[in-house]
Amino acid sequence: SQTIHQWPATLVQPVGSPLSLECTVEGTSNPNLYWYRQAAGRGLQLLFYSVGIGQISSEVPQNLSASRPQDRQFILSSKKLLLSDSGFYLCAWSRDSYNEQFFGPGTRLTVL
Amino acid sequence: SQQGEEDPQALSIQEGENATMNCSYKTSINNLQWYRQNSGRGLVHLILIRSNEREKHSGRLRVTLDTSKKSSSLLITASRAADTASYFCATALQGAQKLVFGQGTRLTINP
Numbered sequence: 001s002q003t004i005h006q007w008p009a010t011l012v013q014p015v016g017s018p019l020s021l022e023c024t025v026e027g028t029s030n031p032n033l034y035w036y037r038q039a040a041g042r043g044l045q046l047l048f049y050s051v052g053i054g055q056i057s058s059e060v061p062q063n064l065s066a067s068r069p070q071d072r073q074f075i076l077s078s079k080k081l082l083l084s085d086s087g088f089y090l091c092a093w094s095r096d097s098y099n100e101q102f103f104g105p106g107t108r109l110t111v112l
Numbered sequence: 113s114q115q116g117e118e119d120p121q122a123l124s125i126q127e128g129e130n131a132t133m134n135c136s137y138k139t140s141i142n143n144l145q146w147y148r149q150n151s152g153r154g155l156v157h158l159i160l161i162r163s164n165e166r167e168k169h170s171g172r173l174r175v176t177l178d179t180s181k182k183s184s185s186l187l188i189t190a191s192r193a194a195d196t197a198s199y200f201c202a203t204a205l206q207g208a209q210k211l212v213f214g215q216g217t218r219l220t221i222n223p
Contacts, residue, residue, distance in 0.1 A: 043215035103154030
């Protein structure tokens with residue numbers, strides 16, 4: 001069976017510090033991978049998605065970047081965090097663009 | 113404006129009653145999906161309905177899709193306290209490589 005992992009679960013970082021959130025998927029190959037951000041009580045904002053190694057599509061110009069160094073690894077990064085980067089970050093995978101997405105447990109990021 | 117918009121934003125009902133949530137969208141879709149999210153957790157996929165389908169059932173869930181009105185509804189019958197969660201619709205757009213999620217409906221089931 002397939003599983004998706006995200007870490008850390010919670011993170012408190014000062015403004016201006018770097019960020020690295022990691023997401024890994026097990027039990028499948030060549031998945032589509034997605035990073036979302038969710039503000040409190042709101043819907044999901046798609047940040048990045050990837051349909052293959054090294055292929056990253058950015059949805060919203062912002063302070064973040066994503067990389068896919070391996071087939072089942074997706075990393076969300078920032079060189080300098082802003083207060084507005086606070087939120088709940090969710091990673092997801094799917095077999096293709098039209099099928100259901102499977103979500104990780106999320107990382108709650110607070111930037112102080 | 114949003115591709116997928118849920119209505120209502122919040123719904124509070126008594127246990128045992130039926131809960132209905134609606135979703136409207138703007139452009140042609142390949143399919144529409146419903147997800148559930150418990151507080152502080154990741155989303156869980158509930159059901160997928162394709163653009164050529166009109167109704168689909170899964171346990172106590174019933175989803176309808178009206179492509180002429182660009183709308184869908186999710187019905188949860190005989191609600192339980194454990195159904196308390198946020199529910200999101202997501203549209204798979206034709207030719208796109210992503211889903212577009214709505215803002216969600218927060219459902220509260222009172223015991």
